[in-house]
Amino acid sequence: MSMFILNDASGIGSDDLDPLQAFIDLVIIADDDGIGLDDPAGGMQQVTYNKTVNGPPQTRLDAMVNTNFAPDYGGGAQNVDTIIIPGLSGFTLDDGTPFANNGTALPPASSGLPGASLNTTENCLVIYDTQQNVCLARDGTGGDIDLPASNPVILYHEFSHAFRILNNTLLALTAECDPSSPEENAAIIDENDLRTQIANRQGETPELRDPGIHCGSVGCSSSGCCIIATVASKSFSSWQVQQLRLVRDHFVRSTEVGYDFFENFFHDYYSFSPQVCTMMAGNPKISEHFLEGYINPLLDFWKIMIERSSKLLDETKLANLFTTLHPDRKKAKERLAALQRTSAYWAGDISDKSDSVPEELIALLSERAWPSEHIQWALIEPVRLYHDLLTHYLYNEDKASFGRELNRQLEEWAPEIPISEVWASLPADEVSRELKFCHNTLLQSEKNKQRFNQRLLEKFKDITSIQWVLNQQTKTAGGTQ
Amino acid sequence: MTNDNSPNQLKVTLKSMKPTDHEFKLVVRLSNKADRALHYISDVRTAKFNPQTKTLTICLSDEGREIIPGVMSKLPEFRFIDPNSDAEIELKLPSKLVKLSRSAPPGELAFESHDLADAEKVDIEIAWADIPYYKDTRKLKEDGRLPAARWEQNKAKTSKEIPRKKSKKKK
Numbered sequence: 001m002s003m004f005i006l007n008d009a010s011g012i013g014s015d016d017l018d019p020l021q022a023f024i025d026l027v028i029i030a031d032d033d034g035i036g037l038d039d040p041a042g043g044m045q046q047v048t049y050n051k052t053v054n055g056p057p058q059t060r061l062d063a064m065v066n067t068n069f070a071p072d073y074g075g076g077a078q079n080v081d082t083i084i085i086p087g088l089s090g091f092t093l094d095d096g097t098p099f100a101n102n103g104t105a106l107p108p109a110s111s112g113l114p115g116a117s118l119n120t121t122e123n124c125l126v127i128y129d130t131q132q133n134v135c136l137a138r139d140g141t142g143g144d145i146d147l148p149a150s151n152p153v154i155l156y157h158e159f160s161h162a163f164r165i166l167n168n169t170l171l172a173l174t175a176e177c178d179p180s181s182p183e184e185n186a187a188i189i190d191e192n193d194l195r196t197q198i199a200n201r202q203g204e205t206p207e208l209r210d211p212g213i214h215c216g217s218v219g220c221s222s223s224g225c226c227i228i229a230t231v232a233s234k235s236f237s238s239w240q241v242q243q244l245r246l247v248r249d250h251f252v253r254s255t256e257v258g259y260d261f262f263e264n265f266f267h268d269y270y271s272f273s274p275q276v277c278t279m280m281a282g283n284p285k286i287s288e289h290f291l292e293g294y295i296n297p298l299l300d301f302w303k304i305m306i307e308r309s310s311k312l313l314d315e316t317k318l319a320n321l322f323t324t325l326h327p328d329r330k331k332a333k334e335r336l337a338a339l340q341r342t343s344a345y346w347a348g349d350i351s352d353k354s355d356s357v358p359e360e361l362i363a364l365l366s367e368r369a370w371p372s373e374h375i376q377w378a379l380i381e382p383v384r385l386y387h388d389l390l391t392h393y394l395y396n397e398d399k400a401s402f403g404r405e406l407n408r409q410l411e412e413w414a415p416e417i418p419i420s421e422v423w424a425s426l427p428a429d430e431v432s433r434e435l436k437f438c439h440n441t442l443l444q445s446e447k448n449k450q451r452f453n454q455r456l457l458e459k460f461k462d463i464t465s466i467q468w469v470l471n472q473q474t475k476t477a478g479g480t481q
Numbered sequence: 482m483t484n485d486n487s488p489n490q491l492k493v494t495l496k497s498m499k500p501t502d503h504e505f506k507l508v509v510r511l512s513n514k515a516d517r518a519l520h521y522i523s524d525v526r527t528a529k530f531n532p533q534t535k536t537l538t539i540c541l542s543d544e545g546r547e548i549i550p551g552v553m554s555k556l557p558e559f560r561f562i563d564p565n566s567d568a569e570i571e572l573k574l575p576s577k578l579v580k581l582s583r584s585a586p587p588g589e590l591a592f593e594s595h596d597l598a599d600a601e602k603v604d605i606e607i608a609w610a611d612i613p614y615y616k617d618t619r620k621l622k623e624d625g626r627l628p629a630a631r632w633e634q635n636k637a638k639t640s641k642e643i644p645r646k647k648s649k650k651k652k
Binding site for chain 1: 503523525526529538540546547548550553554560562563566567569577580582583585588592594625627
């Protein structure tokens with residue numbers, strides 16, 4: 001018997017481990033009622049498996065769980081168990097490599113195999129980040145890094161390495177990731193077995209990883225984002241989710257500064273969104289509140305911003321655009337009512353006092369979401385502005401006045417975008433390019449450009465490239481007057 | 482004419498450091514004294530904490546990292562800095578580092594956890610070169626080094642002592 005999940009360890013206790021997630025991942029790999037866990041003993045739980053389903057992942061798992069491995073690495077046969085270590089926050093290997101967004105299988109310390117010197121035990125350690133968001137090379141694309149990986153897929157990839165470690169048949173590892181080494185090539189082929197089986201179970205076309213490329217990145221375009229919209233709209237491919245991806249990939253993330261903004265935003269967003277989704281899943285009322293009283297207004301706001309970024313819109317055109325988005329006044333009034341309900345909700349005006357979830361949700365958002373300047377600018381202020389504007393639109397018949405109000409509110413909001421630290425790392429030509437993009441898309445008016453430039457100057461008083469570019473712009477503007 | 486490849490052409494200083502409950506943020510300032518652009522690694526590749534000396538060592542370099550089986554290989558992020566210019570980068574680490582313990586009895590699975598707010602000294606090393614990183618397409622003999630470790634020509638280093646806050650005396 002040779003596979004265990006670590007649930008409590010000397011030096012860290014149980015706080016940093018996620019054994020439940022590891023078991024869920026095993027259940028998904030097995031897709032078989034025969035998988036189980038023994039009671040905890042010595043900080044671990046032994047995995048048990050009576051295989052009743054046939055397939056490559058089940059056969060591999062059966063072998064790993066039900067074989068007593070005794071490989072001979074040169075010093076005589078030794079018993080080697082597999083210990084799964086799930087989700088250590090801040091885990092680093094002995095050489096200092098951080099382990100966020102990755103997984104590995106470390107061979108026994110005395111085995112002499114690659115990675116053995118980083119292991120302190122005589123067992124095979126399978127370590128993986130259970131909150132990963134990795135992106136890998138999609139098969140058939142020539143190397144596009146846009147394929148997400150789920151936790152079970154990552155765990156199963158590491159099982160492939162572990163299996164060869166346990167049998168002392170590890171293949172060659174090389175420094176380059178493209179082409180992948182023989183060992184990684186074999187692990188990706190195994191990984192694709194599980195990807196295929198999971199897709200078949202769900203009646204979907206398998207999305208496979210390119211076995212010839214082991215390179216990857218953190219953050220994947222088709223996973224992760226818009227988790228709240230996904231839960232609220234009950235679909236990973238709903239138009240709301242697609243729209244938010246469009247905003248992210250073609251607007252926010254298409255430049256260096258935009259990319260960094262998104263990284264910070266992503267960091268803050270994921271400090272609360274998974275918990276929000278858990279609460280929403282158990283409380284359909286919250287999903288209803290979110291969809292019409294928050295998600296859809298947010299999307300309409302960003303639709304206006306995308307239009308505004310691609311062409312100059314005067315007050316009349318802005319007002320016309322808003323009108324196009326709200327052709328049905330009755331529905332617009334229903335949305336306003338939904339926005340008002342959501343506002344009351346945030347203010348703690350909760351009608352159903354028997355339900356503790358709304359209070360937990362508000363406490364969570366107060367602690368994690370509201371203090372983030374990125375969340376405030378991108379997700380909270382837009383909905384507040386939209387709420388004001390919809391009220392104005394519905395109860396003020398004067399279109400010209402509405403157009404002015406819409407323009408004024410956007411003008412006040414846009415230049416207050418959080419200024420990324422990445423500006424300070426850019427050489428002058430990149431500062432110039434990024435600034436031009438900001439000016440043309442987000443800021444547009446001279447007043448806004450000046451306000452934003454002033455904020456940049458104040459924040460980066462001693463950064464040569466920024467000072468130089470802004471001085472050049474001032475001189476050019478002066479020269480043309 | 483200056484030698485652009487001399488080790489002192491890229492200066493690095495630790496500008497600020499801010500521990501929070503969830504992460505440890507540092508702002509690092511780089512000054513390029515050379516008359517050509519210099520290219521450097523801009524993300525944390527290794528982080529170590531020495532509990533005896535309370536020293537946190539952050540390396541933006543792949544030198545010394547082992548090649549091990551894993552889910553994926555990620556190249557470092559590279560940036561460049563104009564000639565005779567300054568730049569700043571922000572580095573983020575988790576608020577604590579957890580690693581397998583080597584002080585536990587042999588063979589025992591144990592961990593060490595180190596709170597980075599306890600650091601009394603921070604060492605930073607940044608790998609750089611006067612040419613950008615590019616994939617080496619030659620059929621090189623495996624030498625156990627990662628590609629970015631082969632690319633780097635020098636390391637800019639800085640070390641900063643962190644003054645301990647005096648505990649307030651109870652009245």
